[in-house]
Amino acid sequence: MLKTLGKVALLVLAVLVAGAWLVVLRLKNVPLPLLVGYGLLLLGLVAGLLWPGRFTRARVLLFAGAPAALATLGIYFAVVFYISDTPVLIGLAAATALASAGAARLRAARRPAGAAKAGHSRRAVLLAGAGVALGAVSVVSAGQVERRRAALAEQGRGAREEALRAPGARRRVTDGAVRVFPIHTGDTIVTYGQFYGGLDGWEGGSGYLRTLLDKAEIAVPVYAYLIDHPRHGTMMVDSGVNWEQAHDHDGYYNHNAMVSRLLSQRDEYRMAPGQDLRVQVARLGYDIKDITTVFLTHVHDDHAGGLRHLPQAKVVMDRHDWDGGVLYPHSFDLVKDNLDFPRFDSGTYSSFAQSKDYFGDGSVMLLPTPGHSPGHLCVALRMDGGSALFIGDTLYTLPHLASGQVRQMTIGGEDTARQLDAARRIQAHLRAEPAAAPLFAHDNTPYQAGVVSSVLSSGLPGADGFQRMRRHMDTVLTPSYELRPGHAPSYIPAAAGAGAGRVEFR
Ligand SMILES: [Zn+2]
Numbered sequence: 001m002l003k004t005l006g007k008v009a010l011l012v013l014a015v016l017v018a019g020a021w022l023v024v025l026r027l028k029n030v031p032l033p034l035l036v037g038y039g040l041l042l043l044g045l046v047a048g049l050l051w052p053g054r055f056t057r058a059r060v061l062l063f064a065g066a067p068a069a070l071a072t073l074g075i076y077f078a079v080v081f082y083i084s085d086t087p088v089l090i091g092l093a094a095a096t097a098l099a100s101a102g103a104a105r106l107r108a109a110r111r112p113a114g115a116a117k118a119g120h121s122r123r124a125v126l127l128a129g130a131g132v133a134l135g136a137v138s139v140v141s142a143g144q145v146e147r148r149r150a151a152l153a154e155q156g157r158g159a160r161e162e163a164l165r166a167p168g169a170r171r172r173v174t175d176g177a178v179r180v181f182p183i184h185t186g187d188t189i190v191t192y193g194q195f196y197g198g199l200d201g202w203e204g205g206s207g208y209l210r211t212l213l214d215k216a217e218i219a220v221p222v223y224a225y226l227i228d229h230p231r232h233g234t235m236m237v238d239s240g241v242n243w244e245q246a247h248d249h250d251g252y253y254n255h256n257a258m259v260s261r262l263l264s265q266r267d268e269y270r271m272a273p274g275q276d277l278r279v280q281v282a283r284l285g286y287d288i289k290d291i292t293t294v295f296l297t298h299v300h301d302d303h304a305g306g307l308r309h310l311p312q313a314k315v316v317m318d319r320h321d322w323d324g325g326v327l328y329p330h331s332f333d334l335v336k337d338n339l340d341f342p343r344f345d346s347g348t349y350s351s352f353a354q355s356k357d358y359f360g361d362g363s364v365m366l367l368p369t370p371g372h373s374p375g376h377l378c379v380a381l382r383m384d385g386g387s388a389l390f391i392g393d394t395l396y397t398l399p400h401l402a403s404g405q406v407r408q409m410t411i412g413g414e415d416t417a418r419q420l421d422a423a424r425r426i427q428a429h430l431r432a433e434p435a436a437a438p439l440f441a442h443d444n445t446p447y448q449a450g451v452v453s454s455v456l457s458s459g460l461p462g463a464d465g466f467q468r469m470r471r472h473m474d475t476v477l478t479p480s481y482e483l484r485p486g487h488a489p490s491y492i493p494a495a496a497g498a499g500a501g502r503v504e505f506r
Helices: 002-027 032-050 057-080 085-110 115-165 192-196 204-214 243-247 249-254 258-263 277-283 301-309 319-323 413-432 446-455 462-476
Strands: 179-191 217-229 233-237 291-295 314-316 364-368 377-383 386-392 436-440 489-492 502-505
Touching (some): 002 057, 085 115, 115 243, 179 192, 179 301, 179 446, 192 489, 217 436, 217 502, 243 249, 243 301, 277 301, 386 462, 436 446, 446 462
Parallel strands (some): 233 291, 386 436
Antiparallel strands (some): 179 217, 217 233, 364 377, 377 386
């Protein structure tokens, strides 16, 4: 009885571990039928080892264990393997060979002189030789991998230099005006369900499960914003993705915990040389070293990657996000001593229950909007002719303001309630302030590409620019934040093998 209970406990444990592994593989786009077959094989192996019945355990190992091991190795190489793993794997093989050589040597020493002793000695010499050879290969391959990465980095540097020198760069104007520039730091690949599917049961655990099964992917832009302020200097809201994140995923996420490597996708980000933060800041006429402050709407890596280029900046973020655990610490490594956690002690602001008047002059208001992350915050910036509201990821796009019709996926429960509360406060703020305009981090609609980018091309929207943004808003949304016809998102799959699909609004 106890033995059976023990076996059942082992089976449950094995199913949990295998389940987590299968979820990781699905995140990394391993096809569903393959995963089902592989999962059944693993289950058969564990069950067969626990209850061999009329098979022997040796047979189970041969007929289920060997294929399962091969499949695991194959899948590891197909989806988890990093090129920088090569030296490590060869090094492990070398260590195994050397340990086996030591064991054979000991066995030989215990035997009396004769054929068996000679056999063990010969094996020890061969294994030691193999160990040393593999060790040498491991060292050589480490050098190769490093050279390859250095070559790729050099290539990227060249492409960025070229983008930097292209004609049409702006020259900085210092006339005492507050300016804001959107900085499009490449695109990120997300599942459509996560981005647009947060209604109709796409919430919480079941929502995540559905995105895993569904796997309809789209590419959305990642925006950070540069602020040129006559009194407070050059600042940013968020910092976008950095070049290494997009182009050396293996190297970049190797700096983080293994879990971040398992949970991130190799082709998660796309970035052209001209989209590099350093290139864009320079082409707007600013020195990236002059950026004094970054208001981080939240801790996620598509907003924090650019911090690698801003070691001098003070990073202002909500303590809840920092305490909640940073999944990708490498992005924060250079600024972790310059963090500033504001206390939201400046009272109400517009429709927001709490705020922080960051400089004490009403120019920059930090507004807690938890939900998307525990310490998410929005930023309101006073400008000539209106005010900009940086939404972060509380609402991904303009149609998301119709929160009863378009919603990103949330964790469910309390977090969803907070997220909706934040959305309602943003709606109320925009309703009360006819000269306020929302600026999004991932808007993939004509609002960002057509209106915002044009209104902010010189950094100065003025009263006219704010009105243009608001007029566009009115063509998409009714005054009670419902979508007007023609603006509902809809997923269009890519042609077979063509990668991410796209979103159409109709
Ligand atoms: Zn984001």
